[in-house]
Amino acid sequence: MDAPEDLLWARGLHYEHEGSPALLDVSVGVREGEVLAVTGARGCGKSTLLDCLSGRLVPGRGEVWFDGVPLHTLPAPARERLRRRRFGWVGDEPRLLPELTAWENAALPLLLAGRGRRAARRAAYEWLDRLDVGGCARSLPGALPQSQRQRVAVARALAHSPAVVFADEPTAPLHRADRAQVLRALTAAARTHRIAVVLAGHDEQTARVADRRITLVDGRRTDAGEPAGEPAGVFGGTASGTAGPEGRTACSLSV
Numbered sequence: 549m550d551a552p553e554d555l556l557w558a559r560g561l562h563y564e565h566e567g568s569p570a571l572l573d574v575s576v577g578v579r580e581g582e583v584l585a586v587t588g589a590r591g592c593g594k595s596t597l598l599d600c601l602s603g604r605l606v607p608g609r610g611e612v613w614f615d616g617v618p619l620h621t622l623p624a625p626a627r628e629r630l631r632r633r634r635f636g637w638v639g640d641e642p643r644l645l646p647e648l649t650a651w652e653n654a655a656l657p658l659l660l661a662g663r664g665r666r667a668a669r670r671a672a673y674e675w676l677d678r679l680d681v682g683g684c685a686r687s688l689p690g691a692l693p694q695s696q697r698q699r700v701a702v703a704r705a706l707a708h709s710p711a712v713v714f715a716d717e718p719t720a721p722l723h724r725a726d727r728a729q730v731l732r733a734l735t736a737a738a739r740t741h742r743i744a745v746v747l748a749g750h751d752e753q754t755a756r757v758a759d760r761r762i763t764l765v766d767g768r769r770t771d772a773g774e775p776a777g778e779p780a781g782v783f784g785g786t787a788s789g790t791a792g793p794e795g796r797t798a799c800s801l802s803v
């Protein structure tokens with residue numbers, strides 16, 4: 549099921565929230581630098597899948613491997629360390645620390661990893677610039693509109709050059725006009741730096757910026773590993789049972 553070149557892969561994931569199943573036998577893999585869209589209707593299990601893949605949750609059954617390391621059996625402290633160093637996270641709200649400026653928020657993962665303040669500041673400023681919020685670097689989050697706070701959160705997810713960024717509906721707090729720009733900035737930055745992105749969303753815009761998509765319905769994969777942009781499952785294609793991560797076709801947009 550997993551391809552040998554996958555940086556992160558999971559096999560046979562099952563997860564229950566308080567006895568109610570959220571993931572049922574889900575297998576998936578993502579390569580270095582690949583943008584994978586996880587699509588499906590509200591409540592289909594997208595967040596639970598990202599949580600399991602990123603080591604935030606441990607699956608009830610199944611395996612998650614990152615760069616040869618079994619996340620599903622790793623003791624919690626080691627898992628946390630690995631997550632901090634190698635993963636970035638963008639949620640559907642910016643969740644910045646209010647007492648830190650935008651650049652300090654973006655630099656936080658680097659500072660926590662022991663990087664010197666000057667180097668951390670330089671990296672944070674570079675990412676804020678790429679996300680068009682360089683001018684807000686010295687502002688406190690409370691002084692910024694939601695759309696700019698979310699860009700700062702994206703910069704924070706990327707500034708420490710993680711191997712994988714998990715983005716769970718990252719455009720949810722943005723206006724329509726801002727959504728495409730933030731998605732493109734996130735995916736372009738990731739492609740340039742060979743950062744894999746696992747991007748959850750329930751709209752077609754999410755799938756369009758990805759190299760590949762998978763679709764969940766009621767916790768199960770219903771796609772056959774379509775290239776991004778090809779409708780499947782809840783988006784009008786045929787539901788054809790559980791599928792593996794095969795069927796990849798690179799179709800990167802020039803962003």
Ligand SMILES: Nc1ncnc2c1ncn2[C@@H]1O[C@H](COP(=O)(O)OP(=O)(O)OP(=O)(O)O)[C@@H](O)[C@H]1O
Pocket residue numbers: 565566568569570588589590591592593594595596597750
């Ligand atoms: N903490 C929780 N406790 C109980 N049930 C939960 C919890 N989190 C999620 N669920 C349930 O698990 C299922 C999958 O939820 P999940 O959030 O993973 O889906 P989703 O596709 O990300 O939804 P959305 O698009 O609304 O974020 C849903 O039925 C949801 O109600």
